[in-house]
Amino acid sequence: MYWDNNFIGTKTLLEEMIRAGINRIIFSSTCAVYGESKHLSISEQEDTNPINAYAQSKLACEQLMDNLDNLDLMRSIRFRFFNAAGADYKNQLGELHEPETHLIPLLVNFALGKIKEFKVFGDDYPTRDGSAVRDFIHVSDLAMAHKLGLEYLLQGGKTEVVNLGTGHGQTVFEVIKLVEKIFGKQLSYTIENRRMGDTAALVADYSKAKALLNWYPTKDIETTVSDAIAWHRQHTSSYGDD
DSSP states (O other), X not given: OXXXXXXXXXXXXXXXXXXXXXXXXXXXXXXXGGOSOSSSEEOTTSOOOOOSHHHXXXXXXXXXXXXXXXXXXXXXXXXXXXXXXXXXGGGTBOOOOSSXXXXXXXXXXXXXXXXXXXXXXXXXXXXXXXXXXXXXXXHHHHHHHHXXXXXXXXXXXXXXXXXXXXXXXXXXXXXXXXXXXXXXXXXXXXXXXXXXXXXXXXXXXXXXXXXXXXXXXXXXXXXXXXXXXXXXXXXXXXXXXX
């Protein structure tokens, strides 16, 4: 499924772009291409070692774009997202899809009583509290990066790969405690075994984004979670049409 959607879909899109004379693209990639990193803070110089099909298919898309760049057919900027989260609730945009696998929307909907159970997958990682560490980046900051990336390419910028994250990681248990604090109640959840393909820690070094695009994150984890909560309180569909 991932190979068909990510790689074949991207390959088809790039072919049609070339036919239409369009030679620049901004591509949403993923930090998962790094796999199990040896470093807590991950830069673009880190070796890629994807350990699941999603990340493998995304990296293949990047490699295809490198080939097109070498042939002078396509310039690209590939943003390796860390954990996109939050919502632009004032403009009625939030995160809701099926199946939902992301920590913050699952946790928020559990706290709101919209889903009946919440599971933590793994409490035996080599981290400060045993749960996985992730770098949660607000979608509004991601949107600004795309604007700056577009300007960069239109001004003649060359093909680049760029990390987008906050440079700070939170454990799953820390995010749970934050949600509990905001709601003023304790949440009852279960601990399950680790999921295959999950890494212990993924935290961005975004210094290249700052140097290349003058981009930096503006939202902290409290704002990211609070915006998600505000949106999910109002809506049960992703574009607010309810």
